[in-house]
Amino acid sequence: MKPSRQKELHSPVTAVTFLRAVPYVNRAMEITRRPDGGALVAIPIPRPKLIFPPLSWIFPVSSHRRVELEPLGTVVLDLCDGRRTVEGVIEKFAADHKLSFREAQLSISEFLHQLVARGLVAIVGGGKVSQST
Amino acid sequence: MPSPLQRICWQGIQFDHPADWELTRFSGPGESGRCLLADRFFQRLDIHWQALNFAPQLDLLIEKYRKNETEDSRSVPLEGCPAPWRGLLRRTPKGNFIQAARTFPQQQMLVEATIVWPDTRQVELERAILASVTLMPPGPARLWQAMGISATIPTDYQLRSVSTKVGRIRWEFVAGKNILPRIAVERIAMPEFWLKGPLRDWLAKELPPRHELKRQELAIWGNHRGEQLICRSSAGTLARLRGRWRMRLDMAWQCELENRVYHLEFEKLSADGDLVLPELLAVHCCRQGPAFDSASRRERPTR
Structure with a gap:
């Protein structure tokens, strides 16, 4: 990794940078919607190299990490459509739920x-890249 | 287009600010007064106030402001600001900073204001903000208005605590140094997510343990239908021998216009029976007059 790139990754994120960045959802994840508005999200994770049969038969390792989202969390995740900035997500959420910008932020x-x-x-975006798995 | 001005009334002072500048920091009980407002990106307005037992010299204060000057900044006296405000305008590459101060001689109060203009300086708005800074008039009750809550609280009740969880603001006031009598005002956002059943069930669940429910009924305040309940708990052996209980009155209503649930608590040591609410207590919602006030409650029969 180049020093400049490293510096960029570890530079502090200002409020302006964060608000103008764009959140993208992980395309590899699978979402199972629940009737109450919540969701169960499964994110594929790399299989550990040292866990192979017959070890994996004794210590089964899941290929996915599962995250349970409440209805509000699902709403926020749905707002991350790859077009809205963080500011846009907050604005939309605040408008939909009659919150002030600060409350939602x-x-x-x-x-x-x-x-x-x-x-x-x-x-x-905004000079900062926050990489998910 | 400039956003409309809103008013904050906090710990005896009131001032106007643009609606998109939101309160991010405020003074708590026992602290000298402070309100810090920010827009989405920057801190914009910082107001400090404190009572002094001497007459401050504004010249010295402005000289102190001038000493904060850095190499890349240039300070000039602030011109045209509403009297008796005096201050400095500091021009820096990051924007313009206004530092101004004024006194209220009768109340021996010093107020200092810092306004930040990261891009264009709006002189008219700046003057409107400074001109709006006034002390709350003395009286039997005082308006508290910030963070979305607007309540008139009798003057003998002092702020005891402020809780600002996300979407849930709660102010608590006590009269004197004891914990009772006590008034608490709470404003809770997004009821569509957490209010799963009727308001009456939620209100009953909010009661602390060891409270004996005496009465629960439907009530109407202004144009809002709500719930109220009266309960009691033991205040200790001595108080029980004197026939006194910790009596508590809880009221809650949902304001459809604001999409908020309001919760008002009043607790005091009293004989078993009805609670008399403090005179002039009022909680305003919908910004169209009080939704609840202690005077109207006695006139309007509850259902």
């Missing part, structure tokens, strides 16, 4: 960070 920013950490979403 606090919860959605935190939630998007969690989605990135779990590999559901990658946030791209």
Whole structure:
């Protein structure tokens, strides 16, 4: 990795950069919708190299990481359509639920960070690339 | 197009600000007054106020502002600002910064304001904000208006705590140094997600343990239909011998216009029976007059 690229990845994200970045959902994940509005998301994960038969028969390793989303989480995930910026996602969510921008910003920013950490979403743009698995 | 101005009333001071500047930091109980507002990207307005036991010299204060000047900034006196405000305009590559101060001699109050203009400076708006900064008039009740809540609280009740969880703002006031009597106002967002059943069931579940429910009924305040319940809990052996209980009145209503549930609590030590709410207590929603006020409650029969 080039030093400049490394520097870019580790540079602090300002509020402006984050709001203007675009969240993309992981195309490889599978979403199973639940009747209550929530969803079960399965994200493929690489199989560990040292776990092979017969070891894998004794210690079965899942090929997917499963994440359960509440109805509100599913709404936010659906808003990440690859066209809206983070600011756009917050604006839409705030307008739909009669929240102020700040109220929505606090919860959605935190939630998007969690989605990135779990590999559901990658946030791209504004000079910062946050890579999911 | 400039956004309309909104008013914040907090700890005895009131001022206007553009609607898209939101309160991000505020002074709590026992602290000198502060309100910090930010837009989506930047801090925009910071207002400090404190009572002093001497008359501050604004010249010295402005000299102190001038000392904060850096190599790439240039400060000039702030011209045309509404009297008696005085201050400095600091031009930097990152934008314009206004630092201004004024006193309220009668109340011996010093107010300092910092306004940040990251791009174009809006002089008219700046002057409107500074001109709007006033102290709340003295009286038996005081308006508290911030974070979406607007409530008139009797002056003898002081702010005890503020809780700002996402979508759930709660202010608590107490009269004097004891924990009772106590008023709490709560405003909760997105009821369509968490309010799974009728409001009455939710209100009953919100009660702390060891509270004996005395009465629960449907009530109407203004144009809102809500629920109210009265319960009691033990206030200790001595109080029980004197026939006194911790009586608690809870009220909740859903404001369709704001899509919020309001929850009002009033608790005090009293003999078993009905609670008398503090005079002048009012919680405003829909911004069309009080949804609930203690005076109208006595006039309107509950259902």
